[in-house]
Amino acid sequence: MKCKLCGKTAAINMRQHRLALCGEHFLGWVPTQVARTIKRYRMFGPDERILVAVSGGKDSLTLWDVLLGLGYHADGLYINLGIGNGYSAESEAKVRAFVDAHPGAHLRIVDVAAEYGASIPELARRRRGRKACSLCGLVKRHIMNQAACDGGYAAIATGHNLDDEDAVLLQNALRWSVPYLARQAPVLPAEPGLARKVKPLVRLRERETAAYALLRGIDYIYEECPHAEGATTLFYKEILNQLEARSPATKEMFYLNFLEAREQYDLFHVDREALEMHPCQRCGQPTSAPGLCAFCRLWARDEEGSEAPGREGTEGK
Amino acid sequence: MKLIYRDKTWELRGGMTVRDAIRKVGLDPEAVLAVRDGVLINEETILGEDDVVRLVAVVSGG
Numbered sequence: 001m002k003c004k005l006c007g008k009t010a011a012i013n014m015r016q017h018r019l020a021l022c023g024e025h026f027l028g029w030v031p032t033q034v035a036r037t038i039k040r041y042r043m044f045g046p047d048e049r050i051l052v053a054v055s056g057g058k059d060s061l062t063l064w065d066v067l068l069g070l071g072y073h074a075d076g077l078y079i080n081l082g083i084g085n086g087y088s089a090e091s092e093a094k095v096r097a098f099v100d101a102h103p104g105a106h107l108r109i110v111d112v113a114a115e116y117g118a119s120i121p122e123l124a125r126r127r128r129g130r131k132a133c134s135l136c137g138l139v140k141r142h143i144m145n146q147a148a149c150d151g152g153y154a155a156i157a158t159g160h161n162l163d164d165e166d167a168v169l170l171q172n173a174l175r176w177s178v179p180y181l182a183r184q185a186p187v188l189p190a191e192p193g194l195a196r197k198v199k200p201l202v203r204l205r206e207r208e209t210a211a212y213a214l215l216r217g218i219d220y221i222y223e224e225c226p227h228a229e230g231a232t233t234l235f236y237k238e239i240l241n242q243l244e245a246r247s248p249a250t251k252e253m254f255y256l257n258f259l260e261a262r263e264q265y266d267l268f269h270v271d272r273e274a275l276e277m278h279p280c281q282r283c284g285q286p287t288s289a290p291g292l293c294a295f296c297r298l299w300a301r302d303e304e305g306s307e308a309p310g311r312e313g314t315e316g317k
Numbered sequence: 318m319k320l321i322y323r324d325k326t327w328e329l330r331g332g333m334t335v336r337d338a339i340r341k342v343g344l345d346p347e348a349v350l351a352v353r354d355g356v357l358i359n360e361e362t363i364l365g366e367d368d369v370v371r372l373v374a375v376v377s378g379g
Contacts, residue, residue, distance in 0.1 A: 001361040009358075009359075011356070011357040012357065058377070135379065142349075207375060208350075210350055210375035237348075239346070241345050241347040241348060245345075245347065
């Protein structure tokens with residue numbers, strides 16, 4: 001199989017695009033796709049400052065590498081969650097190695113245990129009945145938003161890829177989780193106290209972000225988080241892969257046509273403006289109920305165990 | 318030919334494509350990338366008897 005552009009041996013074949021490319025041309029193709037996605041969904045402009053949430057995994061490091069390569073002012077934010085078995089230590093080391101290999105890349109590190117008093121596993125032990133993954137999501141969203149607002153960034157960029165978005169969409173569609181179906185998007189606009197969120201990799205499959213990382217020599221953390229509730233997501237991804245094997249480009253159609261159909265037919269409407277938001281008494285971030293936000297309630301000892309239960313539906317990793 | 322994935326190794330005969338080899342060991346060609354001698358190879362590459370191919374999982378479940 002030959003590269004469509006130069007005739008050399010192809011490194012990767014993308015059946016859904018009927019496109020095989022050699023390593024060199026694939027490394028040029030990926031940034032072009034990301035740039036198109038940024039433009040198509042009006043994620044951010046060339047002069048805006050972006051905060052990239054990096055985990056040490058293939059997707060977020062690929063995203064950071066691509067944004068830097070495209071000339072964006074993209075700083076990194078790494079949140080050390082204190083996951084055991086060397087997981088957080090290794091993932092932080094991968095991020096630091098990335099920074100060393102990218103002169104001019106700026107990284108901010110937030111150590112959850114040092115800053116707030118407990119790691120995620122410790123927090124999960126204290127909060128019996130709450131899963132580590134749901135706590136982790138809550139903590140990360142809060143810290144990312146705080147860092148973006150404090151730093152004056154135009155947007156937080158995350159490394160969600162097409163497979164991630166497809167898996168979340170399938171999960172939420174099977175449950176008809178309307179508020180989540182209404183909100184799943186490549187861009188979540190800024191609201192008072194909430195930074196804009198963007199997902200520039202939503203048109204790339206995870207095999208493409210992995211191939212990019214391999215070809216670029218980006219050393220990423222390969223193993224899953226030991227706490228990962230991966231089984232559910234992996235199950236949906238397997239189903240989507242089976243559909244894909246029978247009908248190429250199903251993954252693209254499922255997600256991208258969903259976005260188009262929702263817009264065209266005005267589906268899954270949730271009136272955000274009708275939601276009355278209040279500033280959290282402690283951190284100031286918006287929350288739907290007066291008092292402390294869900295994040296601050298986690299750390300309030302006098303309210304131990306009283307935080308709201310997890311909602312049905314999922315926003316993905 | 319050797320196929321290596323995480324802590325598993327399979328011995329397969331040469332002459333088959335990467336895609337067929339991946340399927341033969343029960344994996345999904347969409348979910349892994351194949352690397353031979355440190356080089357990413359496409360799924361239609363025909364593997365030789367002496368090839369050693371490392372499969373890299375691309376799926377993240379977080």
